[in-house]
Amino acid sequence: MQTRVLIIGGGATGTGVARDLALRGVECILVDKEDINAGASGANHGLLHSGARYVSRDPEAARECWDENQILKTVAPACIEATGGLFAAVQGDDEGFIADFPGYCEKTGIPCTPVDVQEAREMEPALSERLIAAYAVEDASIDPFKLVLENITEAQSLGCRFLRRMKVVGFEKEKSRIRRVDLENRETGERLAVEVDMVVNASGSWAGQIAALAGASIDLIYSKGTLVITHSRITHRVINRLRRPSDADILVPGGTVSIMGTTSIRMKSLEDIHPTVAEVDRIVEEGAVMIPGLETARYIRAYAGVRPLLGGGGGDDRSASRGFDLVDHAEAGIDNLVTITGGKLTTYRLMAEKTADLVCDRLGISEPCRTRTRPLASHHQTRWTVPGFSPREWFKGHDPEDLLLCECEMVPQSAVDQIIAGFDVFEKKVDLTGIGKRSRIGKGSCQGSFCSVRVAAYLYDRGVASARQGTVDIKTFLNERWKGQRCLLWDSPLIQAELQEAMHCGLFGLELL
Amino acid sequence: MTPVNTFESELAIIGTGLAGMAAAYFSQSLGIRTAQIGVSSSAIYASGYLDLLGVHPVERRQQWTDPFSGIEALVRDAPFHPYARLTRAEIQQALDGFLGFLSGMGLPYERREGVNSFVITPVGTLKPTYAVPESMWAGAVACEKKHPCLIVDFWGLKGFSAIQITQMLSPWPGLRPARIPFPAVGPSVDLYPEQMARSLEIEKNRVRLAEDIRPHLMDAQAVGLPAVLGIYKSAAVRAHLEGLLGVPVFEIPTIPPSLPGFRLKERFETEIARKGVRLFAQKRVLKVETENRKGFVLSVGDQATGEIQDMVRARGVILAGGRFLGMGLRAGRKAIIEPLFGLPVFQPGKRAEWHENDFFNPAGHQINQSGIETDEHFRPLDRSGHPAFENLYAAGSILAHQDWMRQKCGAGLAVATAYAAVRAFMGIKRL
Numbered sequence: 026m027q028t029r030v031l032i033i034g035g036g037a038t039g040t041g042v043a044r045d046l047a048l049r050g051v052e053c054i055l056v057d058k059e060d061i062n063a064g065a066s067g068a069n070h071g072l073l074h075s076g077a078r079y080v081s082r083d084p085e086a087a088r089e090c091w092d093e094n095q096i097l098k099t100v101a102p103a104c105i106e107a108t109g110g111l112f113a114a115v116q117g118d119d120e121g122f123i124a125d126f127p128g129y130c131e132k133t134g135i136p137c138t139p140v141d142v143q144e145a146r147e148m149e150p151a152l153s154e155r156l157i158a159a160y161a162v163e164d165a166s167i168d169p170f171k172l173v174l175e176n177i178t179e180a181q182s183l184g185c186r187f188l189r190r191m192k193v194v195g196f197e198k199e200k201s202r203i204r205r206v207d208l209e210n211r212e213t214g215e216r217l218a219v220e221v222d223m224v225v226n227a228s229g230s231w232a233g234q235i236a237a238l239a240g241a242s243i244d245l246i247y248s249k250g251t252l253v254i255t256h257s258r259i260t261h262r263v264i265n266r267l268r269r270p271s272d273a274d275i276l277v278p279g280g281t282v283s284i285m286g287t288t289s290i291r292m293k294s295l296e297d298i299h300p301t302v303a304e305v306d307r308i309v310e311e312g313a314v315m316i317p318g319l320e321t322a323r324y325i326r327a328y329a330g331v332r333p334l335l336g337g338g339g340g341d342d343r344s345a346s347r348g349f350d351l352v353d354h355a356e357a358g359i360d361n362l363v364t365i366t367g368g369k370l371t372t373y374r375l376m377a378e379k380t381a382d383l384v385c386d387r388l389g390i391s392e393p394c395r396t397r398t399r400p401l402a403s404h405h406q407t408r409w410t411v412p413g414f415s416p417r418e419w420f421k422g423h424d425p426e427d428l429l430l431c432e433c434e435m436v437p438q439s440a441v442d443q444i445i446a447g448f449d450v451f452e453k454k455v456d457l458t459g460i461g462k463r464s465r466i467g468k469g470s471c472q473g474s475f476c477s478v479r480v481a482a483y484l485y486d487r488g489v490a491s492a493r494q495g496t497v498d499i500k501t502f503l504n505e506r507w508k509g510q511r512c513l514l515w516d517s518p519l520i521q522a523e524l525q526e527a528m529h530c531g532l533f534g535l536e537l538l
Numbered sequence: 539m540t541p542v543n544t545f546e547s548e549l550a551i552i553g554t555g556l557a558g559m560a561a562a563y564f565s566q567s568l569g570i571r572t573a574q575i576g577v578s579s580s581a582i583y584a585s586g587y588l589d590l591l592g593v594h595p596v597e598r599r600q601q602w603t604d605p606f607s608g609i610e611a612l613v614r615d616a617p618f619h620p621y622a623r624l625t626r627a628e629i630q631q632a633l634d635g636f637l638g639f640l641s642g643m644g645l646p647y648e649r650r651e652g653v654n655s656f657v658i659t660p661v662g663t664l665k666p667t668y669a670v671p672e673s674m675w676a677g678a679v680a681c682e683k684k685h686p687c688l689i690v691d692f693w694g695l696k697g698f699s700a701i702q703i704t705q706m707l708s709p710w711p712g713l714r715p716a717r718i719p720f721p722a723v724g725p726s727v728d729l730y731p732e733q734m735a736r737s738l739e740i741e742k743n744r745v746r747l748a749e750d751i752r753p754h755l756m757d758a759q760a761v762g763l764p765a766v767l768g769i770y771k772s773a774a775v776r777a778h779l780e781g782l783l784g785v786p787v788f789e790i791p792t793i794p795p796s797l798p799g800f801r802l803k804e805r806f807e808t809e810i811a812r813k814g815v816r817l818f819a820q821k822r823v824l825k826v827e828t829e830n831r832k833g834f835v836l837s838v839g840d841q842a843t844g845e846i847q848d849m850v851r852a853r854g855v856i857l858a859g860g861r862f863l864g865m866g867l868r869a870g871r872k873a874i875i876e877p878l879f880g881l882p883v884f885q886p887g888k889r890a891e892w893h894e895n896d897f898f899n900p901a902g903h904q905i906n907q908s909g910i911e912t913d914e915h916f917r918p919l920d921r922s923g924h925p926a927f928e929n930l931y932a933a934g935s936i937l938a939h940q941d942w943m944r945q946k947c948g949a950g951l952a953v954a955t956a957y958a959a960v961r962a963f964m965g966i967k968r969l
């Protein structure tokens with residue numbers, strides 16, 4: 026295989042680069058060792074920052090966030106819910122910080138309006154009675170799955186190829202250039218060599234590993250953050266705790282749920298990242314100080330992601346820069362490798378723009394960036410990720426032969442067909458986890474116990490699963506969902522988990538497979 | 539408000555899962571005046587397969603052909619397992635008795651004495667079980683002998699794929715899938731086992747079905763179908779199909795809610811009432827009071843409204859409330875409790891230890907070992923290690939120190955411990 030630009034990493038940054046390059050007419054291939062959103066882009070808070078959170082420590086990153094916040098609201102409205110946000114302080118919070126906050130915002134040019142405490146509690150009745158100060162800001166919530174799917178779908182429609190489950194395992198260099206990138210299929214172990222002109226390393230937290238493979242170096246620290254999703258939506262707006270960034274500071278609403286987090290734990294390795302019971306309990310208890318209802322709320326899922334923070338310096342991880350880093354490895358003797366890492370989901374577009382500018386410069390291409398003004402189209406295939414889309418569509422009318430495979434979230438066979446059609450022709454086997462990423466399958470009240478079996482059976486019938494692989498795949502899919510359930514198993518979620526185990530172990534004996 | 543009646547009984551059984559059913563049967567067969575209260579859902583006894591012991595040690599995934607040797611090995615390694623309180627003779631008597639009861643109500647079982655069979659599951663895996671509904675037996679035989687066989691599925695019945703099952707069972711030369719239309723499709727194209735089973739109780743639908751299967755038969759010596767062959771007349775439905783096709787026909791369980799559970803629930807409710815047990819079906823015990831350590835008064839009613847509709851007075855109680863799914867146990871964020879009697883629950887030290895990071899970790903989750911600890915007469919213990927009440931017994935999956943889902947011993951454990959609990963209540967000497 027051969028291409029001009031190989032992009033490593035199917036997160037917001039990598040798919041953003043793919044779309045940006047594709048819009049400039051540059052031939053490219055995007056690869057991910059797993060799938061889209063396998064890293065931080067699939068495990069973040071979904072907050073489209075107004076920048077206010079960073080005003081005190083990192084005004085430059087704050088300003089970038091505010092600029093991009095406005096751009097994305099214009100070009101990608103379908104991925105964003107313009108909820109607005111509040112910064113809220115409760116009794117006991119640092120009064121000096123509260124007093125300084127509006128000044129910081131003003132200095133950075135970030136809108137921030139004081140709100141009377143009484144009024145704030147009327148706007149958001151879930152706030153604690155012990156509220157002592159509130160400011161309104163322009164925060165919003167953003168759906169990272171839809172965002173990333175839209176980026177890659179448009180890139181694909183312009184000729185970019187996306188190879189899933191292909192891991193970069195080596196680079197073959199010729200003098201100071203990478204001539205070839207070696208990929209390994211995660212399932213079959215088969216190797217694939219891609220000849221390239223340029224390589225973009227957009228592998229987020231793994232950027233150091235990739236750079237090292239190529240003989241370059243990037244210094245990153247890993248900071249794990251855990252988040253929990255509530256069963257129903259708790260506030261209208263994003264609520265930030267008005268204090269120096271700490272654990273369980275932010276509640277982000279989105280659709281019918283709210284997401285509370287995060288924690289910040291320094292990690293040594295990127296293997297086996299998952300939320301722990303201690304973190305979940307900490308988020309619930311600390312979050313309840315600001316939003317008392319969190320103490321008794323029902324939770325549906327917990328997850329954890331890793332922030333790649335720049336510079337191995339000491340000190341508090343929360344004060345490390347949230348700015349991004351674009352590294353041209355030519356300075357270290359590799360002429361055609363660039364790394365883009367750090368940053369935020371909020372600034373992904375800007376990061377992609379700067380990266381694509383550098384790539385085009387190297388390739389002698391003078392096409393300008395188009396993503397600042399061009400709307401991010403809403404594609405047909407990506408709509409199955411949107412909560413509530415399926416039921417609406419279903420009740421509007423449907424082909425009578427189109428059976429619902431997921432009865433909780435109402436995802437029909439035709440949705441699975443569409444999703445499969447979006448996979449690269451290169452793939453012969455289809456995986457449940459990949460389908461789950463692109464739809465609501467597994468996200469309803471059965472947590473995947475039933476729909477996993479129905480979809481697997483359907484994949485066999487369609488001939489895209491065979492031998493034992495399709496059934497083994499149920500295990501992979503449920504285990505992926507399990508990571509998010511394990512820490513939240515009390516009351517009714519535990520009952521659901523027991524039913525799942527009775528079926529999949531008690532009856533099917535899948536643990537013996 | 540309607541006046542609340544009090545029913546006087548000797549033994550009250552809480553639960554209508556397998557343990558509760560077995561306890562009710564053994565109790566009435568000993569002539570005990572029995573009351574039974576419980577909510578049945580057909581998801582609870584889903585497959586129809588009756589496991590005795592399939593796997594031990596679970597972390598080594600060791601499967602047993604002889605369940606009794608398996609139990610011996612198990613109780614050697616796990617001396618607190620409920621099976622350790624039972625002799626082989628007791629387990630055998632319990633099973634013989636209960637299978638006889640099932641057979642008497644038109645749900646006959648097959649087994650080979652002392653030998654597990656390996657049976658087909660809805661996803662095409664094979665699992666060890668002890669007794670098999672007669673309607674599924676030809677499948678176990680065909681599977682063992684690898685006879686040429688046809689697996690049929692239906693367009694519209696989701697989560698059941700003959701292609702998946704045949705691929706999973708490979709290598710099995712002569713095993714083939716076939717997809718056919720279901721003879722009587724209702725207004726929706728979605729098919730559900732209960733509705734399919736009802737329609738196959740009509741003769742002309744069976745004739746149509748056989749006609750549709752026949753062209754695919756070829757050399758097949760048996761035909762496997764999803765478990766939809768009738769509800770009330772299931773034996774006749776299958777016999778008729780076998781006559782039309784000229785080969786044995788067998789059922790394969792579907793994903794829950796599945797017909798075998800529904801059949802069992804339906805027959806049990808009529809049959810146990812006919813035998814004289816006072817059954818408070820689809821009711822829950824909301825509160826229990828003790829009467830000067832001599833007996834119990836149970837408030838029976840509706841869980842949702844909390845309205846008390848009946849009282850049951852009993853000299854003894856068998857608690858067969860199941861685990862979290864049955865709601866015999868309840869978990870909060872910090873601890874697991876037994877809600878009715880406030881019995882101590884054996885459990886891991888903290889929630890972080892309840893579950894493994896890998897859902898399918900073969901060692902199983904520690905929470906599944908939690909439950910009620912008892913003395914050798916299946917009487918729950920209080921915090922000091924003595925029987926909490928003279929005449930309170932526990933049976934089934936609520937018991938601690940077992941993992942029926944991994945050890946594949948769900949039904950066997952439920953039936954055998956129910957048997958032992960009833961006999962202990964009667965003061966009958968151990969076998």
Ligand SMILES: Cc1cc2nc3c(=O)[nH]c(=O)nc-3n(C[C@H](O)[C@H](O)[C@H](O)COP(=O)(O)OP(=O)(O)OC[C@H]3O[C@@H](n4cnc5c(N)ncnc54)[C@H](O)[C@@H]3O)c2cc1C
Binds near residue numbers: 194229
């Ligand atoms: C807990 C948490 C909360 C956050 N909340 C917010 C928020 O609310 N708002 C916000 O703006 N930002 C937030 N962020 C930051 C934001 O999520 C990240 O900055 C952003 O998603 C990074 O995207 P990325 O594409 O650079 O990296 P990633 O999304 O991590 O993508 C990297 C990809 O590279 C792939 N890869 C790695 N190695 C290889 C290899 N060898 N071969 C092939 N592929 C490989 C991985 O599989 C992965 O998919 C949060 C981050 C965390 C961790």
Ligand SMILES: Cc1cc2nc3c(=O)[nH]c(=O)nc-3n(C[C@H](O)[C@H](O)[C@H](O)COP(=O)(O)OP(=O)(O)OC[C@H]3O[C@@H](n4cnc5c(N)ncnc54)[C@H](O)[C@@H]3O)c2cc1C
Binds near residue numbers: 861864936950
């Ligand atoms: C999906 C699934 C598949 C299975 N497959 C198999 C299999 O293949 N082979 C096998 O051997 N076993 C299987 N089983 C297990 C088996 O059917 C039983 O679940 C198990 O034996 C435990 O039975 P039990 O009676 O102790 O508890 P349960 O079946 O859980 O029954 C508990 C009963 O107690 C009642 N109860 C609880 N609290 C109260 C109260 N306060 N008042 C009144 N009633 C109360 C509940 O309503 C329920 O009726 C399966 C179970 C499930 C769920």
